[in-house]
Amino acid sequence: MTNNHAPEDADTATLSVEEAPSPVPSKRRLESRRRILAAARQLFVERGYHGTRPQDISKAAGVGHGTFYLHFADKLECFLAFAEEASAELEKFAAEHHADVHSLEEGIREVLKAVFEYSEENPGVLAAALTDINVLAVDETDKVMPVDRWAEQWASTIQEWADKGVVAPDTDPMFAGHVLVGMIRQGGAYAYRVGLEPKETLDKLTRSIVRSLTTTP
Amino acid sequence: MTNNHAPEDADTATLSVEEAPSPVPSKRRLESRRRILAAARQLFVERGYHGTRPQDISKAAGVGHGTFYLHFADKLECFLAFAEEASAELEKFAAEHHADVHSLEEGIREVLKAVFEYSEENPGVLAAALTDINVLAVDETDKVMPVDRWAEQWASTIQEWADKGVVAPDTDPMFAGHVLVGMIRQGGAYAYRVGLEPKETLDKLTRSIVRSLTTTP
Amino acid sequence: MTNNHAPEDADTATLSVEEAPSPVPSKRRLESRRRILAAARQLFVERGYHGTRPQDISKAAGVGHGTFYLHFADKLECFLAFAEEASAELEKFAAEHHADVHSLEEGIREVLKAVFEYSEENPGVLAAALTDINVLAVDETDKVMPVDRWAEQWASTIQEWADKGVVAPDTDPMFAGHVLVGMIRQGGAYAYRVGLEPKETLDKLTRSIVRSLTTTP
Amino acid sequence: MTNNHAPEDADTATLSVEEAPSPVPSKRRLESRRRILAAARQLFVERGYHGTRPQDISKAAGVGHGTFYLHFADKLECFLAFAEEASAELEKFAAEHHADVHSLEEGIREVLKAVFEYSEENPGVLAAALTDINVLAVDETDKVMPVDRWAEQWASTIQEWADKGVVAPDTDPMFAGHVLVGMIRQGGAYAYRVGLEPKETLDKLTRSIVRSLTTTP
DNA sequence: TATGAATGAGCATTCATTCAT
DNA sequence: CATGAATGAATGCTCATTCAT
Numbered sequence: 001m002t003n004n005h006a007p008e009d010a011d012t013a014t015l016s017v018e019e020a021p022s023p024v025p026s027k028r029r030l031e032s033r034r035r036i037l038a039a040a041r042q043l044f045v046e047r048g049y050h051g052t053r054p055q056d057i058s059k060a061a062g063v064g065h066g067t068f069y070l071h072f073a074d075k076l077e078c079f080l081a082f083a084e085e086a087s088a089e090l091e092k093f094a095a096e097h098h099a100d101v102h103s104l105e106e107g108i109r110e111v112l113k114a115v116f117e118y119s120e121e122n123p124g125v126l127a128a129a130l131t132d133i134n135v136l137a138v139d140e141t142d143k144v145m146p147v148d149r150w151a152e153q154w155a156s157t158i159q160e161w162a163d164k165g166v167v168a169p170d171t172d173p174m175f176a177g178h179v180l181v182g183m184i185r186q187g188g189a190y191a192y193r194v195g196l197e198p199k200e201t202l203d204k205l206t207r208s209i210v211r212s213l214t215t216t217p
Numbered sequence: 218m219t220n221n222h223a224p225e226d227a228d229t230a231t232l233s234v235e236e237a238p239s240p241v242p243s244k245r246r247l248e249s250r251r252r253i254l255a256a257a258r259q260l261f262v263e264r265g266y267h268g269t270r271p272q273d274i275s276k277a278a279g280v281g282h283g284t285f286y287l288h289f290a291d292k293l294e295c296f297l298a299f300a301e302e303a304s305a306e307l308e309k310f311a312a313e314h315h316a317d318v319h320s321l322e323e324g325i326r327e328v329l330k331a332v333f334e335y336s337e338e339n340p341g342v343l344a345a346a347l348t349d350i351n352v353l354a355v356d357e358t359d360k361v362m363p364v365d366r367w368a369e370q371w372a373s374t375i376q377e378w379a380d381k382g383v384v385a386p387d388t389d390p391m392f393a394g395h396v397l398v399g400m401i402r403q404g405g406a407y408a409y410r411v412g413l414e415p416k417e418t419l420d421k422l423t424r425s426i427v428r429s430l431t432t433t434p
Numbered sequence: 435m436t437n438n439h440a441p442e443d444a445d446t447a448t449l450s451v452e453e454a455p456s457p458v459p460s461k462r463r464l465e466s467r468r469r470i471l472a473a474a475r476q477l478f479v480e481r482g483y484h485g486t487r488p489q490d491i492s493k494a495a496g497v498g499h500g501t502f503y504l505h506f507a508d509k510l511e512c513f514l515a516f517a518e519e520a521s522a523e524l525e526k527f528a529a530e531h532h533a534d535v536h537s538l539e540e541g542i543r544e545v546l547k548a549v550f551e552y553s554e555e556n557p558g559v560l561a562a563a564l565t566d567i568n569v570l571a572v573d574e575t576d577k578v579m580p581v582d583r584w585a586e587q588w589a590s591t592i593q594e595w596a597d598k599g600v601v602a603p604d605t606d607p608m609f610a611g612h613v614l615v616g617m618i619r620q621g622g623a624y625a626y627r628v629g630l631e632p633k634e635t636l637d638k639l640t641r642s643i644v645r646s647l648t649t650t651p
Numbered sequence: 652m653t654n655n656h657a658p659e660d661a662d663t664a665t666l667s668v669e670e671a672p673s674p675v676p677s678k679r680r681l682e683s684r685r686r687i688l689a690a691a692r693q694l695f696v697e698r699g700y701h702g703t704r705p706q707d708i709s710k711a712a713g714v715g716h717g718t719f720y721l722h723f724a725d726k727l728e729c730f731l732a733f734a735e736e737a738s739a740e741l742e743k744f745a746a747e748h749h750a751d752v753h754s755l756e757e758g759i760r761e762v763l764k765a766v767f768e769y770s771e772e773n774p775g776v777l778a779a780a781l782t783d784i785n786v787l788a789v790d791e792t793d794k795v796m797p798v799d800r801w802a803e804q805w806a807s808t809i810q811e812w813a814d815k816g817v818v819a820p821d822t823d824p825m826f827a828g829h830v831l832v833g834m835i836r837q838g839g840a841y842a843y844r845v846g847l848e849p850k851e852t853l854d855k856l857t858r859s860i861v862r863s864l865t866t867t868p
Numbered sequence: 869t870a871t872g873a874a875t876g877a878g879c880a881t882t883c884a885t886t887c888a889t
Numbered sequence: 890c891a892t893g894a895a896t897g898a899a900t901g902c903t904c905a906t907t908c909a910t
Contacts, residue, residue: 243873245873246873246874249873275876280874280875281874283874283876284873287873
């Protein structure tokens with residue numbers, strides 16, 4: 001079908017003789033994609049998925065409308081790329097802010113702090129990126145929601161803590177990861193909406209999460 | 218609740234002695250609304266907000282397309298009515314399942330049990346009804362999301378517990394209410410997706426929530 | 435005029451035994467019609483033909499929506515009844531204001547004065563009533579436009595003047611009647627829009643019309 | 652004139668060095684617009700504003716429905732473009748037919764002749780183009796009606812005559828311009844409807860107009 | 869005679885995507 | 890590799906009119 005983007009999933013492209021898919025994505029091409037993603041990010045955050053048209057993105061990116069489809073198979077793919085990007089950024093941000101940690105509480109607080117700082121520097125980005133996929137498109141149940149990937153990351157962190165014995169032994173890391181993401185999401189949204197102090201939000205959320213993971217003997 | 222939307226207030230200039238626009242909403246009218254809401258519920262659950270057209274609802278309800286707009290000003294109003302309905306049902310369901318409760322844990326478990334039982338009897342309804350309003354329509358920020366109303370209900374329950382001294386004194390009921398809804402939502406969705414046993418889900422969620430609200434001395 | 439509206443076209447109703455069309459239009463029926471027409475007048479003036487729905491009229495009249503069609507076959511018939519009413523009113527108004535007239539100029543001035551006074555007492559009514567029928571409905575070419583009836587009235591007045599020899603002998607009364615209505619319409623609309631003094635408008639229009647009808651030897 | 656309607660101003664945030672949205676409106680684009688306008692003209696004349704749907708225009712123009720909205724923000728804008736076009740055509744037509752003129756009567760006769768000839772070559776176009784804006788859309792009072800622009804053109808012509816002293820000194824050019832348009836409109840419509848000879852119409856109308864503007868000492 | 873709930877063809881408009889250049 | 894004009898199925902909604910009560 002389309003040739004430049006995705007469809008051939010790594011292993012399937014073997015035979016095709018003509019059209020080697022340009023192994024070195026020319027500088028111009030990369031620049032286009034960068035501009036489109038930047039514009040998409042801004043618009044998805046400002047107007048939401050349904051309020052943003054591919055045309056708007058192209059225009060804001062300063063490229064032709066057709067160029068959009070040179071880089072993304074459709075609107076959803078573009079959104080997922082945006083979500084991915086935000087996710088990666090957050091992870092990097094969190095990694096950089098990883099102070100030395102001596103307790104569970106400190107660890108959680110550090111990560112949350114990174115999340116909130118990222119959110120302050122990139123307002124609205126997380127909220128937009130975590131949008132539920134079911135609401136974006138019907139019958140796309142195969143695709144993985146960004147929010148779930150995030151939960152899985154938390155799960156593995158919790159697993160590490162479990163290995164160290166700092167969380168309650170009856171904790172199911174995967175389940176806890178998802179629950180925890182729910183806490184951050186809903187709690188963060190509420191705090192933002194009512195204008196709660198970042199410090200206070202951090203305190204309250206940390207406390208809730210730590211307690212939900214531990215049991216004092 | 219209100220549904221007789223009246224685009225024109227129409228004080229009608231003339232004398233008009235009697236007034237009273239429609240004090241008794243006629244059996245036929247009520248039946249229409251009932252059918253439309255029932256169809257809307259089914260379709261919103263099956264296909265989501267964006268996958269459901271007013272026409273589909275009307276057709277499924279067995280009424281004319283125009284009749285839809287006799288009862289709801291627009292699609293969003295219809296969705297909110299559906300969400301409201303589901304919310305009320307859940308509340309009633311929970312109230313009925315209120316066993317005698319002797320501890321915080323027992324209390325939370327009872328409510329969660331009601332929620333999960335309701336969800337089993339009405340699969341998908343809660344997930345649909347809790348859909349984020351920002352994703353439904355752009356610039357409808359004034360409207361209250363069902364999920365927030367639910368959080369507020371939890372908040373008042375938590376407040377009662379706080380008055381009894383069974384939750385940690387440093388608990389902010391409103392914040393905790395939202396956090397708790399996040400836990401249920403995300404945890405419930407995860408459990409449903411991976412097919413976790415209801416009993417197990419209930420145990421895990423109850424444990425997480427109780428811990429998040431208490432601190433053992 | 436019409437009461438059971440159109441279907442039996444006066445001469446065709448001879449045989450029908452049952453349903454003598456209620457030769458004495460009950461008081462209630464007349465009252466309904468009166469209310470509807472009054473509401474129609476107000477709305478047609480305020481919002482124009484296309485901006486007014488039969489429902490709006492019924493509601494403003496304080497009658498059921500179906501009642502509208504008990505009195506008028508359709509919206510257009512209702513509009514024409516309104517135009518007719520306005521036309522009759524204006525004629526009556528003009529007749530009452532007929533001072534003794536000793537010259538053509540005086541005669542024209544008197545009629546115009548009546549028209550403007552009527553317009554001041556009934557703002558917008560004439561403008562609305564004179565609406566071009568072609569703009570109201572497609573393929574209703576058989577119906578007579580109010581504006582044409584008005585032109586014909588002017589024509590017969592001009593004929594009288596011609597008989598008295600006060601207008602130029604080469605005047606075609608019918609043509610002149612229409613031209614004159616055009617002058618009043620467009621001139622009046624302009625004067626109203628730019629807020630010209632009534633006195634001044636009257637002077638200017640009278641002057642133009644008198645001149646257009648006479649030739650000084 | 653302007654037609655590249657740009658719903659979003661879209662300063663596009665990013666750098667964007669080149670700018671210039673579409674300095675040369677591509678041949679294809681112009682051709683599309685031409686076809687749409689031609690189709691619109693035919694349909695507006697044949698069926699009137701309310702009898703013509705954007706879909707009909709697109710279909711008749713042989714373009715997709717969406718293309719219509721690529722060139723006009725909405726139906727009204729398309730109609731106004733049509734009216735503008737007709738107006739410009741008429742003006743050009745009149746300018747070309749400007750014979751040497753030695754008297755007011757001759758001048759008026761020449762212009763009217765041009766108008767009637769244009770109307771004969773383009774039947775119905777003037778009638779359609781002069782449609783009252785209030786009848787097209789409610790609450791668009793800001794837009795200038797073609798008929799008013801025409802009146803203003805007449806006004807300036809009358810002003811020129813006044814400067815030469817060939818019209819009565821008490822003439823208000825602006826008012827007279829509007830009155831005169833009323834005469835042409837209504838008189839022309841009447842003549843067309845009853846099938847008056849063009850020559851005769853021209854004579855009668857010229858006579859009326861000349862007289863309305865002059866006073867013999 | 870009156871009602872008002874119901875109707876459904878019809879409307880103006882949008883937008884994700886394609887394709888000729 | 891890029892463009893932007895073109896597309897047309899689809900959408901949410903209206904409103905003149907009917908008809909069961």
